[in-house]
Structures are given as C-alpha cells and as structure tokens.
Amino acid sequence: MPTVLIADDDIPNRLVLQAILERQGYCVLQADDGVQAVDVFRREHPDLVLMDIKMPNMDGYEATRQIKAMSTDAFIPVIFLTATSDSEGLARCVASGGDDFFTKPYNRILLQARISALLRIRELYNTVQYQRNELDNHQKRFDREKQLAKRLFTNITETGSLGLPYVQSMLSPMSLFSGDILLAAPKPSGGLHVLLGDFTGHGLAAAIGALPVSSVFYGMTAKGYSIAEIVTEINTKLKMILPTDMFLAACVIDLNPGSHTLSVWNGGIPSVVIYGEKEQDIIRSLSPRHLPLGIASDESFNQRVEMIEIRQDDRIYIHSDGITEVANPDGLMFGRQRLEDIFIKNTDSAELFNEIRSELIKFQDGGAQQDDMTMIELRYNQQQLEDTVFHDKAQSKRAEQPSSEWDFSMGLSADLLGCFDPLPLLIQSVCDMQGFRGQRQQLYTVFSELFTNALDHGILNLDSTLKGTADGFAKYYMEREVRLSNLTDGSIKIYVAHQPSAEGGLLTIRVEDTGSGFDYQENQISLESNVGHSGRGIQLLNTICEKIEHMGNGNIVEVTYRWR
Amino acid sequence: MSVTSEVSTDDNTITIKISGRFDFAEQNEFRDCYYDTSPSENTQFIIDMSGANYMDSSALGMLLMMREYLGGNAANISIINCSPDIKNILTVANFQSLFTMD
Numbered sequence: 001m002p003t004v005l006i007a008d009d010d011i012p013n014r015l016v017l018q019a020i021l022e023r024q025g026y027c028v029l030q031a032d033d034g035v036q037a038v039d040v041f042r043r044e045h046p047d048l049v050l051m052d053i054k055m056p057n058m059d060g061y062e063a064t065r066q067i068k069a070m071s072t073d074a075f076i077p078v079i080f081l082t083a084t085s086d087s088e089g090l091a092r093c094v095a096s097g098g099d100d101f102f103t104k105p106y107n108r109i110l111l112q113a114r115i116s117a118l119l120r121i122r123e124l125y126n127t128v129q130y131q132r133n134e135l136d137n138h139q140k141r142f143d144r145e146k147q148l149a150k151r152l153f154t155n156i157t158e159t160g161s162l163g164l165p166y167v168q169s170m171l172s173p174m175s176l177f178s179g180d181i182l183l184a185a186p187k188p189s190g191g192l193h194v195l196l197g198d199f200t201g202h203g204l205a206a207a208i209g210a211l212p213v214s215s216v217f218y219g220m221t222a223k224g225y226s227i228a229e230i231v232t233e234i235n236t237k238l239k240m241i242l243p244t245d246m247f248l249a250a251c252v253i254d255l256n257p258g259s260h261t262l263s264v265w266n267g268g269i270p271s272v273v274i275y276g277e278k279e280q281d282i283i284r285s286l287s288p289r290h291l292p293l294g295i296a297s298d299e300s301f302n303q304r305v306e307m308i309e310i311r312q313d314d315r316i317y318i319h320s321d322g323i324t325e326v327a328n329p330d331g332l333m334f335g336r337q338r339l340e341d342i343f344i345k346n347t348d349s350a351e352l353f354n355e356i357r358s359e360l361i362k363f364q365d366g367g368a369q370q371d372d373m374t375m376i377e378l379r380y381n382q383q384q385l386e387d388t389v390f391h392d393k394a395q396s397k398r399a400e401q402p403s404s405e406w407d408f409s410m411g412l413s414a415d416l417l418g419c420f421d422p423l424p425l426l427i428q429s430v431c432d433m434q435g436f437r438g439q440r441q442q443l444y445t446v447f448s449e450l451f452t453n454a455l456d457h458g459i460l461n462l463d464s465t466l467k468g469t470a471d472g473f474a475k476y477y478m479e480r481e482v483r484l485s486n487l488t489d490g491s492i493k494i495y496v497a498h499q500p501s502a503e504g505g506l507l508t509i510r511v512e513d514t515g516s517g518f519d520y521q522e523n524q525i526s527l528e529s530n531v532g533h534s535g536r537g538i539q540l541l542n543t544i545c546e547k548i549e550h551m552g553n554g555n556i557v558e559v560t561y562r563w564r
Numbered sequence: 565m566s567v568t569s570e571v572s573t574d575d576n577t578i579t580i581k582i583s584g585r586f587d588f589a590e591q592n593e594f595r596d597c598y599y600d601t602s603p604s605e606n607t608q609f610i611i612d613m614s615g616a617n618y619m620d621s622s623a624l625g626m627l628l629m630m631r632e633y634l635g636g637n638a639a640n641i642s643i644i645n646c647s648p649d650i651k652n653i654l655t656v657a658n659f660q661s662l663f664t665m666d
Contacts, residue, residue, distance in 0.1 A: 200621045244632045245625030249657060268657040291658045295628065321621075321656070336652075371620075 034058025458513030517554030583615025
C-alpha cells in the first residue's frame with residue numbers, strides 16, 4: 001500500500017487525517033514540523049506528502065523545496081494543506097514545488113479523490129521513467145555491440161589495398177554500417193581487381209551480406225581466379241543466403257597492365273565511365289549488362305565480361321547510385337546530367353575526383369543523406385600497377401617448408417580448354433607443395449605466359465600482331481573467344497618438376513601443345529628484341545627465368561626457374 | 565504514396581497502380597495486391613507506374629518477391645508507363661530480363 005507522510009504541527013489535525021487515510025488502507029508517517037518532514041522523507045521515502053504551510057523551525061514552502069530537490073528522478077506529489085484560499089498564498093504553494101492544495105476543513109471523499117489522482121500520475125511517471133532507463137540501457141548496449149561489430153566488419157572487408165597511388169575513393173555511409181562495399185586486391189599475375197557493390201537497403205543486414213562477398217573476392221583473387229569466376233561464385237553464395245528481396249548490385253573490374261586491358265562485369269551499377277587523358281573527355285561508358293548478384297540461378301547466371309583496351313593515364317570512374325541520387329534540401333536529385341557536366345567542363349583531369357566530390361557537397365547543401373554514396377577513380381598507370389605488390393599472407397606462414405623433390409603432369413583436351421582455366425589450380429598445387437616464400441606472383445606470371453602462349457598461338461592460331469592497334473586489339477580478343485568456344489581439336493600438356501638445391505630449388509616447367517609450332521631458331525633474335533605488345537611475354541620470362549628453351553618444332557617450351 | 569489494384573474480369577488481367585514514391589513504406593499494400601489473388605495460369609499482371617515519381621532498391625526487391633510468388637520464370641508481369649527516371653533505375657538493374665517492359 002502507498003505510504004503518505006503528514007507534516008503538520010497541529011496534532012488534532014494530523015489525527016483526523018491519519019484516521020481518514022488509514023481507513024483507505026494507506027500507511028501513514030507523521031512529522032511535527034518542516035525539519036522533521038525533510039528528515040522522515042529522507043529515511044522513509046513516502047509516495048506522497050501532505051504539507052501544512054505554517055510550521056515552526058521550517059515552513060511548508062521550504063520543506064517542499066528541499067523534498068523536491070531530493071527527488072529529482074522520481075515524482076513525489078506534495079499536497080499543501082491550507083486554511084485560506086487566497087490566490088497569492090496558493091500561488092506560492094505551486095511556486096515552491098507543490099502539486100496541489102487542499103482547503104480545511106477536510107472533506108473525506110474529496111481528499112481521497114485528490115490523493116488517488118496524484119498517485120495515479122506518480123505511477124505513470126514511474127513507468128515512463130523505468131522505460132526510459134531501460135531504453136537508455138538498451139541503446140548503450142546496442143551502440144557498444146555495433147561499435148564492436150563495426151570493428152570486425154572493417155577488419156574483414158578492408159584487408160584490401162585501397163590507398164594505392166593511382167586510386168582515389170570515397171565511401172560515405174548513411175549509417176554506421178554501409179550497404180555499399182568497395183574492395184580492391186592486387187592479382188598474383190600483376191594488376192588489380194576492384195569490386196564496388198551496393199546492397200539493397202543499408203545498415204547491419206546489408207553489412208552482414210558483405211562478409212562472404214569480401215572473403216570470396218580476396219580469396220579467389222589471391223589464388224589467381226578471373227573476375228568471371230569470382231562473380232559466378234559470389235552470385236551462387238548470395239543466391240543461397242540472401243532473401244528474395246535482397247541483392248547486391250556490383251561492378252567488378254580487372255585492370256591488367258600486361259595487356260593494357262580493362263575487363264568489366266557490371267550487374268546493376270551505373271555505367272562505368274572511361275575518361276580519356278588525351279581527349280580530356282568521356283571516351284567510353286560501360287553500361288550495366290547484367291542482373292545484380294544474388295538474383296539469377298546458377299543456370300541462368302551470365303558471367304560474360306566486357307574487355308576494352310586502356311591507355312596510359314586514362315581514368316576509370318565507378319560509382320553507386322547514391323551519388324546521382326544525392327538530394328538537396330528541396331528534394332531535387334543530383335542526377336546523371338550534373339555528373340556528366342562536371343566531366344565536360346573539367347579542364348584539369350587531376351582535379352576531376354575532387355571536383356565531383358565538392359560539387360556533390362555543394363549541391364547537397366546540408367540536406368539529409370538518403371543513401372550510401374561510394375565512388376572510385378582509377379588512373380591507369382602501367383608501371384604503378386605492375387609495382388603493386390601482392391602480399392600473400394597464407395603463403396608466408398608456410399615459408400619454412402623443406403625443399404623437396406617432386407613432379408607432376410597435367411593434360412588438357414580441347415573440350416576442357418574451352419571452359420576451364422587451369423592456372424589457379426596449378427599455382428595452388430605448386431605453392432602447396434613447396435611454399436615458395438613470396439614468389440607466388442612471379443610463378444603466376446611464368447605459368448600464365450607459358451600457358452597463354454600455348455593456347456593462343458599453338459592451339460587457337462591467333463596472330464599476335466593483331467594486338468598492335470587499338471582496333472585490332474578488340475578484334476583479337478573477340479576472335480579468341482569465338483575460336484575457344486568452337487574448339488574441337490588439340491590439347492596442351494603441362495609438366496612440372498622440382499629439384500632441391502643448397503639454397504632453395506630448381507623448378508622446371510614444360511608446356512607442350514599440339515599446334516604446328518614455329519621456327520624458333522629464326523625467331524629467337526627478333527623475339528628478344530621485340531618490345532611491342534606481342535613480345536612482352538618472352539621478355540618478361542627472360543627476366544624471371546634462368547633458362548628458356550624451345551624444342552620439337554617450336555611447340556614445346558621448357559623454362560627453368562631458380563628460387564632461394 | 566499509394567498502391568491500388570484493379571481486377572479486370574473479362575481479359576484476365578490484374579493492374580496494380582503505383583503513385584508517388586515506390587519504396588519500402590508501400591511494402592504491405594503492394595503485397596496485398598497480388599497475395600490474395602488466385603491467378604490462373606494465364607493471368608497477366610500489369611504494374612502501372614504512370615503515377616510513380618521515384619523508386620528505390622527496396623522496391624526492386626518487392627518486385628522480385630512478387631515475381632517469385634507468382635511462379636518465378638512462369639510469372640507474367642508487365643511494367644508500363646515508366647517515367648525516364650524510373651525506367652533508368654529498372655534498366656540499370658537489368659530488370660528488363662525479368663519483367664516485360666514497354
């Protein structure tokens with residue numbers, strides 16, 4: 001039952017009140033004056049106070065002020081008991097913190113009604129207070145967990161290599177967790193893979209989806225898989241785990257300094273813009289060709305990649321739709337046209353990225369952010385791209401494997417060559433057997449050059465001089481695809497052997513194709529002096545390998561690679 | 565800001581009209597438009613966007629839910645009267661490969 005404190009120096013008065021209240025079932029506490037009232041209040045925490053005004057030692061106004069000051073985080077109703085009904089006196093009651101007043105002589109029924117009304121308010125106040133505290137605690141706990149999750153999320157998704165000299169990027173999430181992701185990883189063969197993705201929705205749910213995406217992206221890139229294989233794998237994973245109404249719009253690119261090519265798979269991300277350094281203008285716009293990831297079934301998924309030639313200092317821009325959907329305070333959207341205008345008006349390409357960023361901020365003009373905004377600029381610089389070092393963490397752990405003797409061979413027939421890339425498997429097997437501390441990238445280059453030569457020239461009979469011109473370049477890769485899909489004859493044999501040596505080992509790789517070969521004695525000199533597109537492969541092998549030897553009628557090539 | 569549907573009994577089509585913003589706030593209304601219909605095999609669903617001025621990616625998700633509910637590849641859904649902005653959002657996501665669009 002609620003406890004009521006009666007503060008009154010008039011004993012008969014108190015007894016009358018006590019009788020009324022106890023009959024209603026309240027517990028009653030009593031005080032003779034203001035000082036005692038404050039004291040009893042502090043000790044007993046009553047639920048309601050009935051306060052006389054004129055009392056010795058401390059009057060009712062002061063006692064009320066002190067009681068109210070003591071109970072800031074709870075509502076303790078104080079009802080003044082007064083003989084007069086002059087308005088000035090009543091106003092003072094309220095000013096000192098009183099909640100109601102009651103005029104003598106006491107009407108039992110009215111008094112009871114006033115007390116229960118105030119106690120009901122007190123109950124309501126306490127409930128609100130309790131709920132507010134609960135909410136506050138939940139919020140604090142949630143914030144703490146979010147911060148923790150955010151750190152985990154950052155560790156997993158940002159193990160990549162943004163912060164490269166030729167890359168500028170902005171990620172502007174609208175909540176703690178971004179529904180946009182931006183991943184970049186150097187390839188073991190040199191060059192770079194980049195993924196810009198935009199999940200349906202924002203926040204935690206979107207962020208959870210980002211975890212498998214980044215682990216597939218980094219894992220498969222490090223093992224040498226192509227972007228077509230990577231998007232296929234991500235699509236399968238997301239299709240399995242995401243609900244129907246959630247997907248990942250994504251653009252994945254492969255920047256390849258060896259062949260000066262840009263390969264793009266774009267599913268649901270606004271067009272990729274190529275800005276020509278020479279033209280000082282947009283020279284290509286690669287529109288999204290595919291459904292976003294996580295929608296198509298394995299059978300209907302389209303992994304087709306577009307490949308174009310890219311020239312030194314050309315710039316590549318990829319952005320999420322949050323950029324063009326930035327709204328100003330009037331709700332007007334930034335739109336594609338304004339973005340294009342920046343490219344058209346620009347006079348200094350080095351400043352393009354900053355211009356876009358500042359135009360966006362200017363346009364937004366303090367308006368609320370509606371969506372995650374992500375944009376990346378890549379400047380194609382062959383040297384810097386080739387110098388991008390590939391850190392193979394998994395590999396360095398196994399560095400102390402003893403050098404041992406082993407060999408294996410692999411044969412690939414025409415139907416397999418058309419649909420299977422053996423390079424990731426080969427590199428993985430070789431590195432698993434031997435460790436090859438930090439040499440994965442070089443090994444990848446060796447295997448890749450040898451295999452590509454055997455396939456393109458030995459089996460597919462492609463003419464590499466085609467690649468000399470921009471036009472022929474695209475023709476070369478189109479023709480390659482056609483011939484590969486129609487391939488019925490031919491095979492490639494790969495033989496790999498390893499011999500330990502005092503300081504490391506000697507790796508021999510022999511690749512043999514069923515093609516007609518070429519006159520290698522005649523061509524040796526011209527090949528080595530050739531610095532054009534087509535000769536780069538042999539030149540590169542010469543700098544990495546100890547020995548390169550052609551055999552048979554030029555259809556067999558054997559290289560020796562020494563490692564320490 | 566509303567979704568209404570009309571059932572035409574003679575030629576077996578159900579038309580869903582979207583107006584205002586087409587986003588997550590419309591989720592329940594939109595779903596109700598096809599949930600309780602009992603479509604026969606050749607029922608055609610038409611989503612009329614003539615009154616819609618904006619859609620976001622959650623609306624794309626809602627379209628995917630509808631398509632799946634109505635049988636995936638077997639679903640017969642057309643999206644008509646799109647404004648250029650709405651059309652752009654749909655084609656960037658290549659939804660023309662899943663829905664009939666004019």
